[in-house]
Amino acid sequence: MVSIEVPAGYGWVILGAGIAPVVTSMYLSGAVMKARKDFNVQYPNLYAVPKYHKSADEFNRVQRGHQNFLEGCDGYALMTLLGGLKHPLTCAAGSVCFCLGSVLYLKGYADASLDVKMARYKKGAGIKWIGFFASFISTIKLGISLIRD
DSSP states (O other): OOOOOOOOTTTHIIIIIIIHHHHHHHHHHHHHHHHHHTTOTTTSSSSSOOOTTHHHHHHHHHHHHHHHHHEEEEEEEEHHHHHTTTTTHHHHHHHHHHHHHHHHHHHHHTTTSSTTTTGGGGGTTTTHHHHHHHHHHHHHHHHHHHHHH
């Protein structure tokens, strides 16, 4: 039988995987709510309809920036909780990169002066992937160590 010991510093992992993504999502939701008001996109519309909403592209870029975070945060949190059992401080620091990178992703994507294809990464969002791969690799290492034990 294999046993798993919760390492010292795992509290940082809990904060990074459990609290930081919630705070990040609240911040990104605020940007979407502000964009709803600024671009007059009313509920229940998730996205603005081109030709119906005057600033559909501008609103949709903000909404898409938040949606991108939502699409990946659950898997990220799970990897961080698991990988943090092997490398707690690496995963905790990676959470800062992932969450900050997600905010920068939205900032870049929402900037309508930038080309939509590269806007997401023009303001530093690439650091999101540092956080992602810190947890991804840590989780792989945990899995391998459990197989070998």
